[in-house]
Amino acid sequence: MKADSRSADEGLALDVLIVGAGPAGLTAGMYLARYRRRVRIVHDGSSRALWVPRSRNIPGFPEGIAGPDLIARMSDHAVRYGAEIVESRVEEIACGQNDEGFSTRLADGATIDARGLILATGVDTNLAELDSGDHNVAVRNGVLRYCPICDGFEHSDERIAVLGSDLHGAAEAMFLRQYSRDVTLIPKWQVALTDRQRGELAASGVDVLEGRVLRLDATEATMFVTIEGEAEPRRFDTLYPAFGSTPRSELAAMLGPLIDPKGCIPFGAFSDGLLPGVYAAGDVIEGLDQISVAIGQGAMAATRLHNWLREQDGHVMADQK
Template sequence: MAVNGDILDCLIVGGGPAGLTTALYLARFKRRFRVIDSGSPRAAWIPTSHNIPMFAEGISGKDLLARAKTNLEQYGDCILPGMVTGLRKQPDRFIAVVEGNDGSTSQIAARRVVIATGAVDIEPDLPDVPNAVQRGLVRYCPICDGYESRDQKIAVIAYGAHGIGEAVFIARTYSRDVTLLTLGQHLELDPEQQGRLDEHGVKVVEAPIESLAMENDRISAMNVAGKEHRFDVLYSALGLKYRSDLALSLGAEHDPSGSLIVDSHCETSIKGLYAAGDIVRGIDQIVVGMSHAAVAATHIHNHCELPTEDEPGGA
């Protein structure tokens, strides 16, 4: 851990696929870095992903993370459990405040920082079933596993334009039997939106879910307005909460949802501060986050000895 004037080349905040891929690249570039891992990556929620190359039978998020960490171990012990609770920028470095799992507090100095803290799915408010997405009872990524749900009876829990878009995406790609559940919220539809739903045969149920039936660790039925609905697959499309507070505290540019806007090198509007993974505005996919990591790490390696624009002689 870098303290007492010791400055790392890079600090990586987040131990998900993007953070661990950044670490792998920097390790192979022989850079001095550390990963701060809070132990709660979104990827760990994935039961099985089938669209990561080389894993024909699919791979769970937990197995993917375990493999990434095992791979990284051959380059030394570089992952520190804890959470970065504060980040400030000085002319030649960033200073991160880190709270360890044992309650200790320390500071780490680094010339560059990669924010790979990701996002958290907004959980649906289901009766007597908290944390349904984290528990794998409700899926959240039809891009990852929609192919395995093809031609099945699918429900999308959502409302608003995003929910309509998700339901139409699934209906036109994987199944002609899709229902949009709005959990009691009235869905205001303009003619264009109604036309899209009608074109793809998407049904809309606005009444709240009154009760659920569980069977073999899955939601087998929903009671809505006194009527039982059964679905083979449930997806949630309620959006994300982006873990971007550290970057926002430094004034990094972001969109209205809080996801970060980066350049072609995955550098934020704050010189020396990079972002990778779900926290970056765009498509939320593991392979995309890993590509962010490769781009950011290579740019960091190529510029690590160069001063930032805030330093004398900086570009």
């Protein structure tokens, strides 16, 4: 298909560059391709969805679907409609000459110019370090988990441990209490909770251990936690490290003061945008980190950006603006 049949713009080679090929970026790419936009998705192969062993809370997959299978399906879906997917790393991004579009530089030195931009760069999960047992195998076996919303249901009535010393860990332990009567909050170093917070946990039936964790040992079906001062390791069916995650928002920061002190992109970035022609979607923005949420935000960001491009090209009724 000729390029000029897909956009009125005769300048930049791409209508939209999407950074990130997780659920948000791939959804946005599929939508934009179906809007007959010239779209390229650039990713570095590190989508967090790729190491999800099986997700059972994505609508339409009651038996669950493995993260790599979902990403493969979504990639194929986007490519079928004309999206281009390239594996590389975007190192730098800036507004184009005369503030026309955006220019990016890849790790190999290549550059990409586009009229619009969607950042779907995701987050890096802060991982636990095991003293024995393979981390990825432990995740696959379900003895090590990172998302109570995603898979707390699968651990109903099990012995659950939450590793985390602060309010974030306490909140996660209380959330998991909905699934099991046997939930224990374990500090990595020392408990950093107020007396009131301890009282809330006790009232909810969450046990709080005081000793420092010395070892984490994963077997096929069990996580053993060795606590300072205790003769024998404690045995749990699954362990949730409550260490949080780090937003991959460096590219947004290159465009201006668009992120909050914690590095998150504001929640409205998928609907209201960050700058003219710039949107974001998925886990990198503030809010609920879920695949279904990222899919919805990707669709919204793609549609808002498509309509913004239509305005630039004079393809919108004046009374609609």
